[in-house]
Amino acid sequence: MLINGMTIHGDSYLGSLISIKFLALNHFIHPFLQMEKITFHHFLLTKAEEEDEIKRYGSTFPERRRREMIEKRAEPPNLLQLFPWEINKVLNANDVSSLGVLELTPEQVYEHILKHWEADMVAKVLNGKQIPIVILDVDTDTKHSLFFKKWPQDENFIFHSSWMNDFVKRRNLQEGMQIGMYWDLRISCFKFSILNN
Numbered sequence: 001m002l003i004n005g006m007t008i009h010g011d012s013y014l015g016s017l018i019s020i021k022f023l024a025l026n027h028f029i030h031p032f033l034q035m036e037k038i039t040f041h042h043f044l045l046t047k048a049e050e051e052d053e054i055k056r057y058g059s060t061f062p063e064r065r066r067r068e069m070i071e072k073r074a075e076p077p078n079l080l081q082l083f084p085w086e087i088n089k090v091l092n093a094n095d096v097s098s099l100g101v102l103e104l105t106p107e108q109v110y111e112h113i114l115k116h117w118e119a120d121m122v123a124k125v126l127n128g129k130q131i132p133i134v135i136l137d138v139d140t141d142t143k144h145s146l147f148f149k150k151w152p153q154d155e156n157f158i159f160h161s162s163w164m165n166d167f168v169k170r171r172n173l174q175e176g177m178q179i180g181m182y183w184d185l186r187i188s189c190f191k192f193s194i195l196n197n
Contacts, residue, residue, distance in 0.1 A: 039069050085180025085195060086112040093175050100164035101151075109157045116183045125150055125157070134189040135159070135181075137171070143189075167192070 045053065087108050089095075095102050104113075114122050124131055130149035137144065144166040151158045167173055171194065178196035183189075 037069055084182050084191070085193065086183075087181040088195070089179055089181075091173055091175055091177050091179060096168050096173050096175055098164075100168075101158040101160045102163050102167070103151065104157045104159075106155045106157070113183050116185055128152065130160075133159070135167075135192050136184075136187075136189055137167075137192050139171075139193050 087104065089102075089104070089108075092103075114125070117125075121131060125148065128150055130147040133146055133148045135144045135146055136142075144162060146159050146163055146166070147161045148157065148159055150156075173179070173194075177194060180193050180195045181190055184191050
């Protein structure tokens with residue numbers, strides 16, 4: 001049998017096939033297991049090295065540069081964040097009612113939102129003021145302007161203003177549906193998606 005320009009005979013076929021598969025697999029994983037060499041240049045001496053040089057050459061010792069070679073494992077590739085939806089919520093009756101608000105718990109807000117915001121924005125929200133925010137619906141690629149504030153009745157936080165028209169009615173949101181949201185640091189806005197109908 002002819003494989004890749006090589007003639008394989010009889011019993012050696014199975015062993016050769018295994019070797020070929022191993023080589024093919026090794027070709028894909030090798031870059032991630034590979035060690036890479038890095039050279040560091042030391043321009044400044046440590047105190048002990050400096051004192052040793054003075055003893056050896058006097059106060060006018062020659063300027064020397066020390067090099068050091070180390071090996072480290074090649075860094076793995078940066079993986080895409082496949083599930084960025086930090087805030088998961090199953091919509092309840094209030095979220096889709098005439099109240100026109102989406103409610104989040106303090107845990108969701110402190111853990112996934114406020115830690116990304118500037119101190120002045122956080123202070124405004126915690127003091128009961130509403131701040132304008134943008135939500136990008138990634139399912140429809142549309143942007144929507146809403147307000148975010150602390151709910152005066154309890155410790156929860158709400159999105160309001162156009163939540164009813166822009167999301168509940170437009171996306172036909174219903175009780176029991178699961179949505180996902182997260183704060184995108186790169187563009188300073190929320191991202192939204194329906195995760196489960």
